[in-house]
Amino acid sequence: MKTPLATRTVLLTASIFLAGCAAIPASGPTGAQVRSQIRSDNGNMGITLVAVRSAADLPVIEKPAPTFGQDYVPPRPTELVGVGDVLDITVYESGIALFGRAAGLPTGEMDTSSKGERLPAARVSDSGTINMPFVGELAVAGLTTDQVERLIVRSLRGKSQNPQVIVSIREGLTNSVIVGGDVIRPGRLVLPTNRETLSDVIALAGGSRGEIKDMVIKIRRGDSNGEFRLSEVLDNRDQDIRIFPADRISVVKMPRSFSVLGAAGRTEQVGFPSSSLSLVEAIALSGGANPNTGDPRAIFVFRQTKGPDGQDIPVVYHFNMMQAQSYLLAQRFDVRDKDVLYVGNASANQPTKLVQIVSQLFLPLLTLDSIANF
Known part of the structure; x- marks a missing residue:
């Protein structure tokens, strides 16, 4: 006796359920899968997983070390005459x-x-x-x-x-610096007092052409090189270092951004809208966890940090946004340039996805079978 199409469809659907959900399309691993893979660390990358549950779990904001050594011998005073003056x-x-x-x-x-x-x-x-x-x-x-x-x-x-x-x-050529890049008046700049700071020199050069949050100042002093964010120079007096004659200063546009992946409201590369950005703001910019596929308990920040020897150390921070304190902690978590914000795929949505796929595959066949038996 010939098996009806509807019966065959049911049997095929049951076999698909029995095969599991491994082949179901997804935007990425679930939170449990991410944690399991990091703990096993099959790639032997030395990844550190930090579950952020209290303020003690937040990354320590380290004061940047001085870019230039304290043993630097400044050039001669302003009133000294030199070759080329x-x-x-x-x-x-x-x-x-x-x-x-x-x-x-x-x-x-x-x-x-x-x-x-x-x-x-x-x-x-x-x-x-x-x-x-x-x-x-x-x-x-x-x-x-x-x-x-x-x-x-x-x-x-x-x-x-x-x-x-x-x-x-x-x-006074011996009492001058070279300023180039995205400033209004690039060229040789004579230091009027030889006590000018980095922000003074940028102002004397006419200021930056771009947005302050996107600008980086690179300084070459002898055999040493330094790099400063213009926004940090203006906000932090410790970063507003003194400039010496013969320094070479370049102002370049280097906007900061972070990437959003997984089951977020949208996946894209997002630029920093201001000089600083908290995780809460980053989640809001990315649309948060997708209500259909995302898991707010599986918010991860993937970051490369520098170790004492200068080597890259991968660290993954995990936030469970179903807990109220996580929102306060995320406000105190600063997103850094090139961070990856990942929203885990919700494991509870897998059966729903499977039903949707099966419906899309077999609904036309069931419709045809019903019409043929009408």
């Missing part, structure tokens, strides 16, 4: 002027008034000297502007009547 020299003379003009005076008369003569700009040569009229070359590199003034006065003795000299640095 451009000097303005003004000589004041009374009586017969060596540098001024006495033309137009009647013969035998002498102008007793004091006059200042500004000489052409003098650039310090590679050998550290300047060329002074009526004197010749003078070694000025490594001297302060006051010392250069006294040196010129001594050199003019016997040539000029009671000369007075004023020396100032017009272009």
